[in-house]
Amino acid sequence: MRIKPLLEKLRHNWPVKALCVVIACLFYLFNRYTSLEQKSVPVTLKVLQDGEMVSSTHIPSSVSVTIRTSAENITKITAENILAQLDLSWITQEGSYDVPISIDLPSNIVEMNPLQVTVYPEKVKVHLERNFFNAVKIAPQFAGTPLEGYVVDSYQTEPEYISIYGPRSIVQSVESITTEPIVVEGKRASFKQKAKLMNINRMIKVMEQEECELQVNIDYQDGIQEFPNLSVFLKNIPAAFECESKATGSITLKGPRLIMEDWTPNPDTLSADLGEITEPGEYTLPVSVLIPQEFHLESVSIETIRVVVKERPPTEVVDDLFQG
Helix, strand or coil, rough: CCHHHHHHHCCHHHHHHHHHHHHHHHHHHHHHHHHHHHEEEEEEEECCCCCEEEECCCCCCCEEEEEEEEEHHCCCCCCCCEEEEEECCCCCCEEEEEECEEECHHHHHHHHCEEEEECCCCEEEEEEEEEEEEEEEEEEEEEECCCCEEEEEEEECCCCCEEEEEEHHHHCCCCCEEEEEEEEECCCCEEEECCCCCCCCCCECCCCEEEEEEEEEEEECCCEEEEEEEEEEECCCCEECCCCCEEEEEEEEEEEHCCCHHCCCCCCCEEEEEECCCCCCCEEEEEECCCCCCCCEEEECEEEEEEEEEEECCHHHHHHHHHC
């Protein structure tokens, strides 16, 4: 018969009593939660992929694993044997994916009670592309400048091409792989040396080769110079004739600057040949240009000249014969 009064007591102010129970539970849980110690450790992120697909976006090298447990247990936690993995091996199509990070805890941590584990970030956004292979040229980078008047004229590398691989879009955009800086400061002679390859894009990999053999060819620096007011020399004038010309012209040459600066045109740099003339008269003759083989003729201002050929007085001809 006492059950009924007990039930009546329980029903009395029931909402208030229920609220008190809920509040008590919340206080218990809150006290239990706030009494836990927290420790965060960096864990290396292992990426699982089958080699066919690779990421063209940055993937963090590590993640932060936060563990909450009792003060007694918190001192036992280290990053050792905690495994963080990003599994990309199941993806077979190019595109963007939000891939969750999985955490594998050692047994000594799993058995802790209480235990709360979180990882940051929880997911990694990746863009995957086909793993692409290509052959690109090796392009040396030079440091400094050769001696005044000299330039790096050309170079050869052995091998000429190098194989690279990585995300398709990135590999297709790469035209060359550079070398470490090659010092040419103050040089005036060609040289050969080994050079390390420098891969400045961490998204791509260079296959096997780490260095190349480099032949650097140093040569004179070319310059362009004009030589004005050169008289046209009349050559091979037959003994029976006389003629004169006041024609002048200019030439523009291209060639080694240091050699060109020291060169002085000869009297017959510009000339006209009268060796085929057999009688007096007025002639239009082509102008020839005579320059050293190191130079290239860029332009000449005069191509022909007009000369008047006259017979020499007989006395002058006889005098020349006796003098000869």
